[in-house]
Amino acid sequence: MKRKFLLFLLIMLGYSIAAENQNNGRSSVTKSYEINLQVSTLPEIKLGFVEQFKLPFLQGTGSFTKDNNISFSLGTEISPVSLNETAETVWTPIAFFQLAAGGRVGTGWNIRLFGSDVYGSGISMPDSSGETRVSGNGFDGLLYKVQGGAVLQADLAAIVPGDWNHLVMRSYHEINYRGYTRAAKNESWYYENDDGENCNGANYYGNLLLGYQMPIILDLAALLAEGDLYLYDTPNRSLWGDDRIRWTFSAILDFSITPKLGAALITQLRTRRNFIESNWEDLYYRNRTLDTSSPIHLEFRRVAAVLSYKF
Secondary structure, eight states: OHHHHHHHHHHHHHHHHHHHHHHTTOTTSEEEEEEEEEEETTTEEEEEEEEEEEEEOSOOSSTTTTTOEEEEEEEEEEETTEEEEEEEEEEEEETTEEEEEEEEEEEEOEEEETTEEEESEEEEEEOTTSBEEEEOOTTSSOEEEEEEEEEEEEEGGGTSOOTTOEEEEEEEEEEEEEEETTOOTTOEEEETTSOSOBOSEEEEEEEEEEEEEOSSSEEEEEEEEEEEEEOSOOTTGGGTTTTSOEEEEEEEEEEESSSSEEEEEEEEEEEEEOBSOTTTTTBOGGGOOBOTTSOEEEEEEEEEEEEEEEO
């Protein structure tokens, strides 16, 4: 726990240094804001605000080091069932590599929408019949996450200059620790109406993006593969497939409407586990049995749209 607080202190220290430099009138420090609105077919909606400081750091004269910098950002996210504060530091020591550290802390509440319960937070547990029930009230605990990761990225235009030569690749990998203050060891919990299969502990997340950037309104067309894996252990987890990596695949169209206004359209598929029980959707997830002969299938997840404004 001490290491988590130390990480947040380092992030806040970097933010304070950037703010102080900005207030002292050093033009090398840039400050920007972004408001973004996310909606999807699930349905879901989230509004976010991000404040970012960027300052040059260990810049060189070559093409790979001339833009070296450190950026600090603080953000607020609100949805119908959650409120989060976020912080992140990103260091770019060379054009094709970045190191990142950050975290979030927030809380959630539960609502009923269109005849269904929507869980912003809460403990997921079995009832006497082995089905899922949720324990929790709004604002009764904090949800938190700290993470550290690294980015590798490449752009063909860095080797073959040209406005139409931006064939890009970006891969990000992180280790994070997520938790819910109400949850005891091995207790499961919900976060923003997910499947309720989270436990306090370490996780791996990684992604790979392949795309093509263009000097037109359609700024980027890309494919994104994301994988996440629980690194903590729960008893007999292989019985319901808790030890398997979960994949999400996205097709992304990003539009640069004006220099400040942008929009993105994202279509997603994801892998889901197959279970033997016919009533598996009602059962508490640890009471399910993975069909090892055909453990996963691919299904449609959502279409999402993101509108962003920078100033």
